[in-house]
Amino acid sequence: MTTLSGLPDATLPPGFGYRHDQLMVEDVSLGQLASEHGTPLFVYSRAAMLGALAAYQRGLAGRQHLICYAMKANSSLAILQTLVRAGCGLDIVSGGELERALAAGVDPAKVIFSGVGKTRAEMRQALTVGIGCFNVESRAELDVLDEVARGMGRRAPVSVRVNPNVDAQTHPYISTGLKGNKFGIAHEDVIATYRHAATCEGLRVVGIDCHIGSQITQTGPYLDAMDRILDLVEGIEAAGVPIGHIDFGGGLGIDYQGDAPPEADALWKHLLQRLDARGFGDRKIYIEPGRSLVGNAGVCLTEVLYLKPGEHKNFLIVDAAMNDLPRPAMYQAFHRIVPLSPRTGLATTTWDVVGPVCESGDWIGRDRALAVQAGDLLAVMSAGAYCMSMASNYNTRGRAAEVLVDGETATLIRARETAADQFRSERPLPAA
Ligand SMILES: *Cc1c(COP(=O)(O)O)cnc(C)c1O
Numbered sequence: 001m002t003t004l005s006g007l008p009d010a011t012l013p014p015g016f017g018y019r020h021d022q023l024m025v026e027d028v029s030l031g032q033l034a035s036e037h038g039t040p041l042f043v044y045s046r047a048a049m050l051g052a053l054a055a056y057q058r059g060l061a062g063r064q065h066l067i068c069y070a071m072k073a074n075s076s077l078a079i080l081q082t083l084v085r086a087g088c089g090l091d092i093v094s095g096g097e098l099e100r101a102l103a104a105g106v107d108p109a110k111v112i113f114s115g116v117g118k119t120r121a122e123m124r125q126a127l128t129v130g131i132g133c134f135n136v137e138s139r140a141e142l143d144v145l146d147e148v149a150r151g152m153g154r155r156a157p158v159s160v161r162v163n164p165n166v167d168a169q170t171h172p173y174i175s176t177g178l179k180g181n182k183f184g185i186a187h188e189d190v191i192a193t194y195r196h197a198a199t200c201e202g203l204r205v206v207g208i209d210c211h212i213g214s215q216i217t218q219t220g221p222y223l224d225a226m227d228r229i230l231d232l233v234e235g236i237e238a239a240g241v242p243i244g245h246i247d248f249g250g251g252l253g254i255d256y257q258g259d260a261p262p263e264a265d266a267l268w269k270h271l272l273q274r275l276d277a278r279g280f281g282d283r284k285i286y287i288e289p290g291r292s293l294v295g296n297a298g299v300c301l302t303e304v305l306y307l308k309p310g311e312h313k314n315f316l317i318v319d320a321a322m323n324d325l326p327r328p329a330m331y332q333a334f335h336r337i338v339p340l341s342p343r344t345g346l347a348t349t350t351w352d353v354v355g356p357v358c359e360s361g362d363w364i365g366r367d368r369a370l371a372v373q374a375g376d377l378l379a380v381m382s383a384g385a386y387c388m389s390m391a392s393n394y395n396t397r398g399r400a401a402e403v404l405v406d407g408e409t410a411t412l413i414r415a416r417e418t419a420a421d422q423f424r425s426e427r428p429l430p431a432a
Contacts, residue, residue, distance in 0.1 A: 012338070012381065013255065013296035015045030023340045023379055025299070027408040031340045034301045034377050037401050038416065040320035041301040042388050046082055046406040048297035049384075052264070053086055056289060059268030063285055066132075068112050070250045070290030071097055073385040078404050078413035079294060080104035089132065091250070091288040095122040102129065112247070112286070114161070114211070116141075116182055123148045127156060133286075135209045135247070137161045137184055142197055149202030158197060159207035159247060162190050164228035168213030168221045168251065184210065187228065194236045205241055208233060211249030211288060217261040219270050222248070226271055230278050247286035254295040256382050257334045264292060291385040298384025300325055300400070301340070302364075304376045305356070314351050316370065318378065321355025322362040323394045325380060325387050329361040336381040337365045339372060346371040353378075357395050388414075393422050 016025055023030045025045050033043055056067050068089040071080060075097060080090065081104045089110025090101045101111055111131040113122075116138065123145055126134065136142045136158050149156040163184030185193055190208075197203050212225050226248065233243050248271070253261035262270075275281055302320035309315075327333035337353055351372075353365040364380060372378070391399045398417035403410050 013048065014051055015048035015297060016299065016379075016381070018342075021341055023338065025405045028405045028410050030299070030301055030379060031377060033403055033405075033410055034303070034340065037403060037412065039301050039303045039377065040324050040400040042298055042383065042400055042402040042414075043301060043410075044079065044294070044298040044384055044402070044404050044413075046297075046404055049079070049082055049294055050086055052293045052297065053083065053088065055264035056268070056287065056293075057087075059265035059272075060285060060287075063272070063281075064283070065285040065287070066110060066245070068110065068247075068286060068288050069293055070114075070288045071101065072389055073290030074294045074298070074387075075100050075389050076402055076414055077104050078402075078411070080106070082404070083293065091290075092131075095119075095125050098122070098126055098129070098131070108132070112159075112209075112288070114209075114288070118145075120144060120148050123156070124152065127152055127154050131157075133157045133159050133206055133245075133247075135159050135161045136197075139185070139189070139193055139196070142193065142200070142203070146197075146200040146202035151202075155202060155204040157206040158203050159205075159209045159245070160185055160190060160193050160197065162208060162210045162229060162232060163187060164210050164212060164225045166212055166221050166224040166228065168216045169218060187232070190232050191235045191239055194241045195239055198241045205243070207245035207247055207284075207286065208236070208243050209247030209249060209286070209288075212251060214251045214291060215253040215256075215259075216251045217253040217259050219262050219267055222267065222271060223274055225249075226274055227278075230275075230280055233280070243283075245284040245286050246280070247288065250288040250290050250292070252289055252292040254292055254382060254385075257336065261292075264289070293385075295385035296382050298382075298387070300380040300383040300387060302378050302380060304372050304374050304378065306374055307372075309349070314349055316351035316353045316368075316372065318353055318355060318364065320364065320380065320400070321357040321395070321397065322359065322364075323357060323392045323397050324355075324400050325364055325383060326390045326392070327386055328364055329359070330390075335365060335383060337368050337370070338379050338381065339370065340377040340379055343371045343373070343376070346373065357397070393417075396422060398422060 068091040070091040093115040161184040302318040306317040322329040401416040402414040
């Protein structure tokens with residue numbers, strides 16, 4: 001894989017690179033896929049996903065463990081199937097995700113259910129299929145789950161999500177393990193919560209969990225969270241409630257723009273040393289990675305519609321928008337943007353790359369140096385996580401198509417959404 005001369009940030013993630021001045025995913029030309037399927041188009045590398053998973057599998061080799069892919073990162077069925085067939089369980093956050101998970105063929109015993117607002121109906125649905133664990137986030141939820149399970153003559157397997165009050169040092173909107181956010185049960189209330197859970201006839205305590213944030217690029221916060229959780233496990237077990245598995249959540253970051261998160265296997269080498277040193281080396285470990293499994297395995301292809309140079313800003317108007325790629329608008333996130341076939345002999349200009357949606361928040365990249373013409377194709381990199389799964393129909397824009405590449409083989413895994421698809425469930429008024 002060659003790098004692109006003149007662009008200092010053109011180091012591309014595994015699975016992507018230029019060959020004869022064409023951006024490739026594995027052995028397939030992205031330009032070819034764009035002309036075949038149109039744009040905007042999401043394209044994923046199977047090898048990149050399985051490579052990311054393999055780093056966790058290496059890191060946890062020889063330990064009892066379960067890797068539950070946090071499917072909200074990208075819940076397209078073929079993506080789920082790819083990871084499930086490679087051995088993953090799934091971390092779900094809604095009844096809809098449970099249905100997708102089952103449609104993808106997951107063993108329900110490998111499903112864990114996270115989220116602060118599970119409804120009674122979702123609890124019943126999950127109990128009926130026999131999921132592996134409910135990650136409970138409040139005392140009130142624990143009591144409702146107990147009641148629902150008793151009503152069905154079942155015992156719900158539960159883990160309490162602990163808020164370890166550690167700073168993940170990431171964006172405030174994706175930091176979840178500090179006091180003052182809505183997730184988890186406060187550290188000081190955890191032991192009492194477990195004592196209570198152990199007395200509930202509708203509950204069976206199976207584990208403990210935490211999840212401190214997302215796009216974490218340092219090892220320190222994970223070590224801090226681990227220490228806090230292990231302190232709690234000692235306290236809970238001293239109170240007579242055995243803890244089966246310990247779930248350390250997800251949140252490992254990816255390289256969007258020179259970010260340097262630890263590799264999953266290196267991270268787990270450190271964490272397992274700490275686990276062993278504290279005498280918990282034989283415990284069953286659960287993790288819930290999302291972004292780090294799929295984020296850098298996907299790109300979004302888009303066509304340049306118009307160049308709009310201006311006095312203060314130059315705008316590059318492309319056919320992908322905030323409804324396809326919501327992260328910049330939501331978190332001011334950065335996605336690298338590169339041409340599918342770099343041009344020579346064209347001046348490089350600094351552009352704000354924006355979509356057609358009627359919002360000033362509809363931008364995809366700011367101040368990007370690109371040499372492009374109308375009709376050129378661009379790849380928005382690192383678009384495998386929290387893009388398609390967050391896509392909307394705002395402006396009655398159909399959601400993009402998706403393609404999964406494996407070596408030389410490209411498979412359409414989602415057809416482009418039509419306008420008719422979008423209003424199928426609406427009920428127009430009778431003819432006037
Ligand atoms: C979103 C989420 C994850 C996954 O986070 P990533 O940053 O994508 O790895 C894991 N666990 C829970 C409870 C989550 O809400």
